[in-house]
Amino acid sequence: MKKFYIKTFGCQMNVNDSEKMAGILRDMGYEKAESPEEADVIIVNTCSVRAKPDNKAFSFIGSLKKIKKKKPETIIAVAGCVPQKEKDSILRFSHVDLVFGTFNFMKLDSLLERAKRERVVEILNSKIPEEDRVPLIDSYLENPYVAYVTVQRGCNRFCTYCIVPFTRGRERSVKPELVVEEVKRLAERGVKEVQLLGQNVDFYNYEGVDFADLLYMVSEVEGIERIRFQTSHPAGFNRKIVKAMKEIEKVCPYVHLPPQSGSNRILERMNRGYTREEYIEKVMMLKGEIPDVALSGDFIVGFPGETEKDFEDTLSLVETCVFDQGFVFEFSPRPFTKAATFKDDVPKEVKNRRLQELQDLIKRQAEEKNRKRLGKVEEVLVEGRSPKGGELSGRTKDNKLVVFDGDEGLIGKFIKVEIVETSPFFLKGKPILEGA
Incomplete structure (x- = not known):
C-alpha cells in the first residue's frame, strides 16, 4: 500500500485542512507514513502569518531534496498560505512537483494524478463553487476523540499587520446544516469534543444564522459532550454568544480573545476596530456571566511606532483582564500588508525585552490561577x-x-x-x- 506524510505548520485551521487532505488520501488507498523517508507522497502545509513558520517551512522543503534524489518517484507537494501569496518562493525548489493554495486542497486527488505526469501549479484566488462541500470530506483524525470543524473561513477586517485576507480570502461561512452533518458524522466515529474553527468565528453568519445560533444547533448532536471554538475577534464577540455559552452545558468555559495591544493608538494603527476600553468591557461582561471562564489571547510587541507608554498600556490591560494563557510575538512585517510599509522603528533588543516582560506577567497570572486548583x-x-x-x-x-x-x-x-x-x-x- 502506498503511503503519505503531511507536515503541518501554523494554526488549527491548517491542522484541520491537513486532516481533510489525509482523509482524501486515505480514500485514494494511501496509509499514513511515520516519516517522510518512507512516503510516496509528501505534503507540506505552510503558514505565513509570521516570518518564523515561513522560514521553518522553507527549511523543511529544502531538506526533502535528498529524498527526491534517492526516490525520484516520490511526489512532493507544497500547500497552504505561502504558495497562495507567493508561489514563486516555492517554485524555486526544483524538487517540488505540486504547488497549490488554500482554496484547492479538496481537489487533492485530481492534482496528485496530474503531478505524476507533470509539474502542477494551481492557485485559485476567489471562492470556489465546491466550498460548501468541504465539510463532507471525512478527516483522518490525529486525535480520535477531539476533532476540528471549520465553520468560517477568510477575513474582511484587514488588520494592517495580517496577511490572512490575502491568503484565505474574504469571510464566508459554511452552511449550518453541513456543519451539523459533519459533527454528527464525527460523533458516530466516537469523537467526544469538537472545536469550531474560524479566522473570526464570531462573525459567522449564513443567511441570518449567527454563531450563537450555530452553537445551539451543534449542541443538539448526541454523542458530542464538549464544544470549543476559536478564534474570537473582540469586535465580533458579543453578549448573545456569552448567553449561549452560559446556557449550553456542552460549550466549554474558555475563550481565545486576542487583544494584540492594550494601547488605543496602536490598536488604531493596527486597524483592529475596537478600543482597550471596549475590550476590557467585554472581558468583564464575560467574566461576570461566567466566573470560571478561562481567557487566552495573542499579543504583538514592537509594532511600528510602539512607545514605552503604549507597551505599558498593554501591561495594564493584561493586569486588568487576567489571562490563563497568552501567546506573545514580536512584530514581523508580512508582504502585501499595510504595516509592511511602516517604518519598523522599535529596536530588536527592545522587542525582546517587551516580549519577555509580557510573557513573564502572563506566566505569573497563569501560575497564580493554577495554584488555586491544588487539591481540587x-x-x-x-x-x-x-x-x-x-x-x-x-x-x-x-x-x-x-x-x-x-x-x-x-x-x-x-x-x-x-x-x-x-x-x-x-x-x-x-x-x-x-x-x-
Missing part, C-alpha cells in the same frame, strides 16, 4: 500519552492541560482527577477511579 477534583477528557513524559494527558473543560499516570484503557474517557501539583503551563493529577 477536575473532570478530564483523556486524549492520549503526553509526548514528553509518557504520562497520560487530557484537558479540563476550561482547557487546562493535565498530566497523570494511568492505564491506556482510560484514553477516550472522561475521568475525575485530583490536582496534586501545579505549574504555569500544566497541572499534574492523580486519577480517582471508580471502585478504587
